[in-house]
Amino acid sequence: MAESKPKPEILAKVDYQPPGDDWMELPVEIRPGTFNYAANPANAKYLDLPHVRKWQPTDDDWQLPENWQEIILEGLHDRLKKYRSLKVFMDICVRCGACADKCHFFLGSGDPKNMPVLRAELLRSVYRRDFTTAGKILGKLAGARPLTPEIIKEWFLYFYQCTECRRCSVFCPYGIDTAEITMMGRELLNSIGLGIDWITTPAANCFRTGNHLGIQPHGFKDSIDFAVEELEEITGIKVDAPINKKGAEILFVSPSADYFASPHYYTLLGYLALFHEIGLDYTWSAYASEGGNFGLFHSADMMKRLNAKIYAEAKRLGVKWILGGECGHMWRVLHQYMDTMNGPADFLDQPVSPITGTRFDHASSTKMVHICEFTADLIANGKLKLDKRRNDNVNVTFHDSCNPARAMGLFDEPRYCIEHACNHFNEMPENTIKEQTFCCGSGSGIGTDENFEMRMRGGFPRANAVKYVHDKHGVNMLACICAIDKATLPPLMEFWVPEVDVCGIHELIGNAMIMKGEKRTTDLRGEPLPGMEESDADESGEVKEVSEDV
Amino acid sequence: MRALFSLFAVAVIIVVVVLAVTTDAGRLFFGTILPYAAIAIFLVGMVYRVIDWARSPVPFKITTTSGQQRSLPWIRNSNLESPRNKWGVLGRMLLEVLFFRSLFRNTKADLKDGPRLVYGDAKWLWLAGLIFHWSFLIIFIRHFKFFVEPVPGWVMMIQNLDGFFQVGLPIFYITDGLILAALTFLFLRRVLIPQMRYISLAGDYFPLFVIGGLVISGMIMRYTPLRVDITDAKLMGVGLVTLDPVLPEGLGAIFFVHLTMLTVLLLYFPFSKLTHMAGVFMSPTRNQANDNRVRRHINPWNPEVKVHTYEEWEDEFREVMKAADMPLEKDTESK
Ligand code: HEM
Ligand code: SF4
Ligand code: SF4
Numbered sequence: 001m002a003e004s005k006p007k008p009e010i011l012a013k014v015d016y017q018p019p020g021d022d023w024m025e026l027p028v029e030i031r032p033g034t035f036n037y038a039a040n041p042a043n044a045k046y047l048d049l050p051h052v053r054k055w056q057p058t059d060d061d062w063q064l065p066e067n068w069q070e071i072i073l074e075g076l077h078d079r080l081k082k083y084r085s086l087k088v089f090m091d092i093c094v095r096c097g098a099c100a101d102k103c104h105f106f107l108g109s110g111d112p113k114n115m116p117v118l119r120a121e122l123l124r125s126v127y128r129r130d131f132t133t134a135g136k137i138l139g140k141l142a143g144a145r146p147l148t149p150e151i152i153k154e155w156f157l158y159f160y161q162c163t164e165c166r167r168c169s170v171f172c173p174y175g176i177d178t179a180e181i182t183m184m185g186r187e188l189l190n191s192i193g194l195g196i197d198w199i200t201t202p203a204a205n206c207f208r209t210g211n212h213l214g215i216q217p218h219g220f221k222d223s224i225d226f227a228v229e230e231l232e233e234i235t236g237i238k239v240d241a242p243i244n245k246k247g248a249e250i251l252f253v254s255p256s257a258d259y260f261a262s263p264h265y266y267t268l269l270g271y272l273a274l275f276h277e278i279g280l281d282y283t284w285s286a287y288a289s290e291g292g293n294f295g296l297f298h299s300a301d302m303m304k305r306l307n308a309k310i311y312a313e314a315k316r317l318g319v320k321w322i323l324g325g326e327c328g329h330m331w332r333v334l335h336q337y338m339d340t341m342n343g344p345a346d347f348l349d350q351p352v353s354p355i356t357g358t359r360f361d362h363a364s365s366t367k368m369v370h371i372c373e374f375t376a377d378l379i380a381n382g383k384l385k386l387d388k389r390r391n392d393n394v395n396v397t398f399h400d401s402c403n404p405a406r407a408m409g410l411f412d413e414p415r416y417c418i419e420h421a422c423n424h425f426n427e428m429p430e431n432t433i434k435e436q437t438f439c440c441g442s443g444s445g446i447g448t449d450e451n452f453e454m455r456m457r458g459g460f461p462r463a464n465a466v467k468y469v470h471d472k473h474g475v476n477m478l479a480c481i482c483a484i485d486k487a488t489l490p491p492l493m494e495f496w497v498p499e500v501d502v503c504g505i506h507e508l509i510g511n512a513m514i515m516k517g518e519k520r521t522t523d524l525r526g527e528p529l530p531g532m533e534e535s536d537a538d539e540s541g542e543v544k545e546v547s548e549d550v
Numbered sequence: 551m552r553a554l555f556s557l558f559a560v561a562v563i564i565v566v567v568v569l570a571v572t573t574d575a576g577r578l579f580f581g582t583i584l585p586y587a588a589i590a591i592f593l594v595g596m597v598y599r600v601i602d603w604a605r606s607p608v609p610f611k612i613t614t615t616s617g618q619q620r621s622l623p624w625i626r627n628s629n630l631e632s633p634r635n636k637w638g639v640l641g642r643m644l645l646e647v648l649f650f651r652s653l654f655r656n657t658k659a660d661l662k663d664g665p666r667l668v669y670g671d672a673k674w675l676w677l678a679g680l681i682f683h684w685s686f687l688i689i690f691i692r693h694f695k696f697f698v699e700p701v702p703g704w705v706m707m708i709q710n711l712d713g714f715f716q717v718g719l720p721i722f723y724i725t726d727g728l729i730l731a732a733l734t735f736l737f738l739r740r741v742l743i744p745q746m747r748y749i750s751l752a753g754d755y756f757p758l759f760v761i762g763g764l765v766i767s768g769m770i771m772r773y774t775p776l777r778v779d780i781t782d783a784k785l786m787g788v789g790l791v792t793l794d795p796v797l798p799e800g801l802g803a804i805f806f807v808h809l810t811m812l813t814v815l816l817l818y819f820p821f822s823k824l825t826h827m828a829g830v831f832m833s834p835t836r837n838q839a840n841d842n843r844v845r846r847h848i849n850p851w852n853p854e855v856k857v858h859t860y861e862e863w864e865d866e867f868r869e870v871m872k873a874a875d876m877p878l879e880k881d882t883e884s885k
Contacts, residue, residue: 012665018748021551048856082851084606085834091599092829095754097746098652098675101659107667117749134753134821141555143751166835169614173646173653173679174826175835177614207858208866217867218874244877286876287860300609301855308857316860316879339846340610362621366843373621380624407612409619409632409840416625431657431669435616435631461659464667 006033006453008496011108011460016101018112024125024145026113028154030057033453036160036446039200044193046204047302051193057156062149068192069147073130075188076123080131086184089176090127093120099168099178104439105161108457113158116168116178122154123185156194159185161454163443164297165402170435182444187299195298199445202294206306211256211290220286223259231269234526236519239276241284244317248283249354251314254325254371255292255483263503264486266524267326270510273524274375277515278355278383282323288313291330292483296337297445304341307333310368311342321351322368326504328401328482329443331370335408339366356381370404372413372481375509379420385514388423389531390523394477394501395424396508397469399462399489400437401482409435414481417505421512426473432465442488455488456495463496470497478502553741556755560763563814564807571806580806580813581786582795588816595820600828609849611842614835616652633839643837647830650680678735685729686761688712689768692723696787718773726769733762753822757815764811767804776804 020026035057044052051065065071080087095117101107105114112118121143128135128144135144145151164179189195205214215223224241232238242248252275258268275282288309295302314322324334339345348367351360358377360369378384398418404410411434418425432438441458442451469475478489478500489502511523523529570576617631629638630645645651658672692709695701713721737758740746771778782798783805789796818824831837839845864871864879871878 012661014661016661017744021748023748081606082609084603084608084832085612087606088603088829088832088834091603092823092826092833094823094826095749095751096653096675096679097743097749098656100745100749101657107659107661112745112748115745115749121749132821141752143753166614169835170616171652171655173650174830175614175646175652175833177612177835180612180835210863216870217876218870221874221876246877286871287863301853304853305855305857308855309860312857312860335842336612337610339842340849341852343846358622360621361844362619363843365846368843370621376625377622380622406614406616409615409617409628410621411618412625413621429669436655460665461667464665468666 006456008456011453011457014108014110014457014460016106016110023112023118023121024140028150028157030153030157032450034161034451035157035454036196036198036448036451039195039197043197043201043204044195047200047207049193049195049200050191053193055193057153062152062194064149064152065192068152071192072126072147072152072188075191076127076184077131079184079187080127083180083184085177085180088174089120089181090124090131092174093117093124093176094173096173098171098173099176102168102171103162103178104165104167104441104461105163105454105458108441108460109161109454111161113154114161116162116172116176119158119162120176120178120181122151122158123181126151152189152192152194155185156189159189160196160446160451161458163402163439163441163446163458165439165443166406167402167436167439170406183300186297190299196445196448198448199294199297202445203298203302203306206290206292206294209289210285210287210309212292212294213256213260215256215260215289217286217289220259220284220289224284227259227265227268227272231272231524234269234520234522234524235273235515237273237276237515237517239272241272241275242282243284243286245283246317247319248281248317249320250280250282251288251310251317251319251322252282252284252325253288253291253310253322255327255330256290257292257483257487258325261483261487263490263501263507263525264483266507266510267486267504269524270504270506270508271325271371273510273513273515274384274506277513278378281354283317283319285313285317287316291324291327291334293330293333294445296329296333300337300341303333303337307338308342310334310338311345314345314367315347320349321363322348323371323374324368325371326481326483326506328403328484330483331410332403332407334366334368338368353377355383370408370410370413372410372417372505375506376413376416379417384420384509386420386509386512387514387531388421388512390512390529391422391508392424392530393523393527394422394503394508395426395473395475396422396477396479397426397428397466397473397475398433399428399440399466399478399480399485400433401480401485402437402439402443404481405435405437410481411435414479414505417509418479421505421508424473426469426475428465428469432461438462438465440482440485440488440492442492443484447484447488452491456492459488459492460496462489463492466493466500467497470500476500479505479508481505552750552752553737553755556752556759559756560759560811560814563810564763567806567810568803571803577797577806580810581797581801582790584813585790585809586795588813592816592819596825596828599820599825600832603829603832607850608834608838609851610834611838611847612834613838613840613842615840616655619840634841635839639837639839643831646836650676650683653679674735675739678732678739681728682732682736685725685732688725689723689729689765692725693787696784697791699784699788720772722773726765726772729765730762730769733758733765737762757818757822757824760811760815760818764808764815767808767811770804771808776802778802778805 617628
């Protein structure tokens, strides 16, 4: 979109006062900058989605299928019977308001329907009217309302202004997870053909080629080969990066952005360097060339369809276990859904680090280990030579991505990696990290250009915490372990805290790691590598010469 | 408006009771028939609710983790915030139910100049909520003395603790003051904080007024000249639980108001948000362990879905893969 982008000074003025006194009366405003475009019909068809048609949210008439009300209400009924979460969450909210100011979209927009409690009420009010005694009898008085096309528009707007980050769920006295409600809402919208393109197209790509970007196998190979060459240029070491190699010990799966987008790419270089250095017997897969899963943002069924490739490929290749790269929502799927959906993985072995011998007992059923867990174990066992000074040009803070934080509890592993790779590490305020971490504002498939204003608003609390450590400690690097973060935090930083850059943890590891026989003068980004002059103490003469050349 | 409506509804109920109990039929209805009906509806309704929830399966283990997972042996798992086993879950639930752990986390966001978002402590809701619920429980237990003879020792102990300060005559129970204060706070925040007013439904004010009515009528009977005769109340209470209902003459209108507030609360319970009392135990984000990768969770309706198999995929891309020298399962030319 070439339209004028909003300015930080304007977006920073947020009015938290609710307009009027009845949210049910508020009109739905589909405003440029705050919504996502509709799904490309061809891709929706490719996935056999229902009620495919050409439409846009800006249309007055969304051409809902004739029996749309029936589809929605039956769909809701069906899901109430399939998900206890939905049923309990529909019934027990006491509207205590504890969740209200926990949502980054509310904090950044002030729109009352972005309070998690109201977001849930958008669906709950319809539930009350058709599924509860009180709602049937008392109607609006009981907070019930009949389903209208206007409500469908409202759902579309607000279920795509929720990044399914689950921050609200941490604060709710009953653990009510608005993400769960959003997921149901999106499934219902999809059932009447109201999907968004940024989710449907990657899902279709992934289904067909194996990754969200739609890169075909040879293109995938090209990217990996190119990265190998680039790494050679930087380090003087030619690493091996096998693809679809049968009989490898480990299958490595990472988000496709790692090999096609920046700054993800530097993390990819970091993985490649690491695997070479420890002599890991592993393989990439072109068929399972996507760890991420935009199906998660579409429906449980789509999630399962895309996720199926990982176990299938592990089985075909005959690997022992699976290692997963840096990605947030990917890990929600791997940790909380994969085994249930596509397991049991009884054809795999209990994961054991071939380098340290550590048994990863916490992954004994799913048989998939997070790369930060893997690397932290390497470091703890003294298997890596890390020179922290090589990262002295960065002052790092760590952004916990929503899913590894609130759907996994992965807090200490990445921090341990950072602390062993960097001298300068400063945490953001405690209300903004770990389980209370703030979303990048663009997760769950809504990181589009057309949705730019809403993303900057939603990312405001995160950016504001970064600004705090930037001002206070001179932080200039925001590390994260998520592909969506790496794609969306840079524009967020540029908008709110332009002095701060974004990187992955394995980029930091890759920079700090002293490789046998390396000839390095630059870091993985091709910029001068600090501390080389001193780092030669335990290195070969060759390295010394190179560093003196700098 | 929604608050006024609820207040009005409660006021109407009170007026009706006061008028009705001037007749024998009214006393019978509000003193015997409705209480029994309410108890039955409450019990059946709550059991039905729980069974109805339980009938929907939990397809996925969607624990919300609020602490460090168990992974490497040297990393300390936070078993209460990110439970690795049943004991952790039990502890987490106990903290939640007894001490409102999650509500204790509450913060209040403020946007200051700069712009700077700051998150201040906001423990008042937690405190008021905790005081309200605990006072309610203690008052409830104290009431056992009206229903059973002899009164169990532990009930007396709780009662004596509650009257610990020995002020006033009759001795003032601390919980009476606390619950009134807590209710007042819960009500005021709903009407004074604009966002709270905005999200509140009539159904959110109604129980506050009913419980307020319950507490105030109770206090009137204890601390004012409208005092009720304890022996009469006990006769009535014991009669109620021994299924031999009696309504002593001495019980005045205020007693019936008190009883009816409780009756209304019981009737309202199963049909409202008050079911959170049972639902909190069934919340899938809280009552499951974060052991997903250790114990496979079974989804009873795990659907068959259409996938893109490796064979189909290779068929589609065989030529380009061959050109790129990538390994193939099936090489067309060699066959
Ligand atoms: C973990 C357990 C529980 C938590 C966290 C909890 C929390 C809450 C909260 C936050 C409110 C709303 C206060 C307001 O904003 O107005 C409330 C209301 C209420 N709760 Fe609970 N509750 C729990 C268990 C129970 C139990 C076991 C009972 C049993 C009697 C109960 C009875 C009530 C009643 C009667 C209200 C009415 C007051 C109102 O509607 O505001 N709760 N509870
Ligand atoms: S914190 Fe939970 S109970 Fe309170 S309003 Fe939000 S969703 Fe409802
Ligand atoms: S899941 Fe995140 S984005 Fe969605 S309502 Fe909750 S806090 Fe907001």
